[in-house]
Amino acid sequence: MTIIDEIKSGKVPSILNEISKKEGRSIDYLVKGLLDGTIVIPKNNNHVSLKNPMGIGKGLKIKVNANIGTSFGYDDFEYELEKYRTSRKYGADSVMFLSTWGDLDFQRKELLTISDIPVGTVPIYDAAVVAYKENRNVVDFSEKDFLKIFEKHAKQGVDFVTLHVSITKDIVKKLKKSNRIMKIVSRGGSIIAGWIIKNGFENPFYRYFDEVLDIAREYDVTLSLGDSLRPGNLFDSLDRLQLEEWFIFEELVEKARSKNVQVILEGPGHVPIDQIESTVELMKKYGKNAPVFLLGPIVLDVAPGYDHITSSIGSAIAAKSGADFICYVTPSEHLSLPSVEDVKLGVISSKIAAMAVDFSRGKFIEENYKVAISRKTLNFENIKKVVLDKEIVDKYLKNRPFHGKGCSMCGPFCSLKIVEEYLKE
């Protein structure tokens, strides 16, 4: 039974009280949004430790997701849990578990036991990892594996899953003939496209989408429709193939809603700064106003090592244009598996984008006001009470101190001190 089923049966699920309190929106508002699909609350009925759920969508605060997970050669799961804790500390609203090495089942269960925020996964990774470990090709697994793996994740308590449903056999055919620079940069999308080409069958997530929905409904797993064809560079943005996938989103969203399954849409990626607004608008149009979950977007390709910044610009403009949920990008994107420090920078950069837009919508007013009035009196102790990262404030104040009131930037020539002397009220 899903939260939509519950509401339609006349109940008010208790989780709504918590979301209502967090968001400052009425229960009625949330119910309306959940029913028309503009709001989702990812929460698997089996995710017992989920004490801090999130609502995503229209009128709610912009949410931030952090990715964690092992990779080939980097399978220290304890270190990945450290990333989880870091993400949590700096304000991530959810975490996606994207491990591709080690004992994936163990790791997933462990994270679901620990995590009090929603956990997302990409089930198809499991199939590829098993195939690789058994010395088969990464796309060498059976049609049955698609649903079996998804069902396992659902049963274990995963709150939302990325399923690359919309990369159909027909689209793969067009893709082969297309002249886009980077055909697929979605890991899950490339695995399924490879599988389709190797086996000659239709994408099982698409072919058996009714069964997918039945599983999702049983556990209340929110579906995050993966965009296999998200552009991997600025030049591929908004090409026909990307749009074709969105056209399929339209039918999938309608089917999911008809079965009371919650659904959100994943989006790019790499987008020139003047195409972000259209990207979000088109996704909202074809996705029937389902919440939009963007990876970045990255607005410049020549800054590897700084993609937390290229994407925080993109996220801010996207959120301003209606995006609801931001997947962080770390500075190590395109270069290596992130470190804990990279994860911290990724989360903070995304939070900045999210909160800047939220502020313009009347949220986080108190926190920003406290900084403003505390800066006026150069009260750094009060400032530290509400900032995103207290430690860095201390670091700067200690590394280059000014031995007097104020900081070493202006020293005795601080405008606030001059104002205090001559313009005091």
Add this chain to the structure above:
Amino acid sequence: MTIIDEIKSGKVPSILNEISKKEGRSIDYLVKGLLDGTIVIPKNNNHVSLKNPMGIGKGLKIKVNANIGTSFGYDDFEYELEKYRTSRKYGADSVMFLSTWGDLDFQRKELLTISDIPVGTVPIYDAAVVAYKENRNVVDFSEKDFLKIFEKHAKQGVDFVTLHVSITKDIVKKLKKSNRIMKIVSRGGSIIAGWIIKNGFENPFYRYFDEVLDIAREYDVTLSLGDSLRPGNLFDSLDRLQLEEWFIFEELVEKARSKNVQVILEGPGHVPIDQIESTVELMKKYGKNAPVFLLGPIVLDVAPGYDHITSSIGSAIAAKSGADFICYVTPSEHLSLPSVEDVKLGVISSKIAAMAVDFSRGKFIEENYKVAISRKTLNFENIKKVVLDKEIVDKYLKNRPFHGKGCSMCGPFCSLKIVEEYLKE
């Protein structure tokens, strides 16, 4: 004689060839922009070492300025020169010399000898520093000092100066009675406001603006009209006082243009993300479309330590809305005098914002294209040839390497490798 004088006398100053080449715009286009004031080329006739001039304004690439300079307790000028070199290395188009400690005359001359890019200053700082060194109050100097100091800077070869002309006696009176949270956060603005209150006279830069223009014209110094009342927090943005100062910009721009003196306008500061567009539009309106030079803007106050990011979001949106020239903000803003590393982060963050907007206007296409096609084949060596920071790419690749083709983020599950196998053209 200014560049405008030259053009009006029928000459084509040779500097236009260089700017034309750099910008990919015709000489005629530049001449038209210079004559109607939508383009400026800051270049003091006495700045002999200026080999890399910049054009700022309509149709040209967005420019980035970095600030350097000593402060009380931090008067190692060699270290500040290291900041200059770092700014230059990462692509700053100009540098403002903002020293407030040590031998300012020596430092300024030294920088002007070294710098091949335009140098800006804030002359009024000198008066405050001298007063403080002589154990007087920082606003304790004479009316004559205003023009004398500006003339000295002009003669030494400074290419553009921030003059806080628009903070008039009348505005200071209103400011005293206003309820803005942080009355003045502009260092120069606060010194002049304090001076006005202490002495009871009109702002000499305003009162003797004709003389200011005569000096500027003699050496061809571009005037950057300082906005003393730029908001210092999100709540003070677009208040009446800020607008009153812009109303004065209007008359100053007209006067400057009538004397063939180049002029640009300085803007905020701290601006909520939904007010950036109006801010730039209003500045363009009241500033008669003179180029707009923004400090940031910062879009969130709760992220000290990350203001290179809060401001890179603001800069990108501002540039998209028409801002022409971005003053970098470093992570240490509000906390301490920046280190060389902070300067690097500040410049790169601003460059990202500038280039992202420029890309959407057809610039930096080749560089971004090279990254796109090199990523497709996982050719990191080629990527490094065009990125903003090669060292950081190496750092990430070496710290967490993948011993095969690709990087440690996806390892054997790299979408590009799967695509290469199954979707090759």
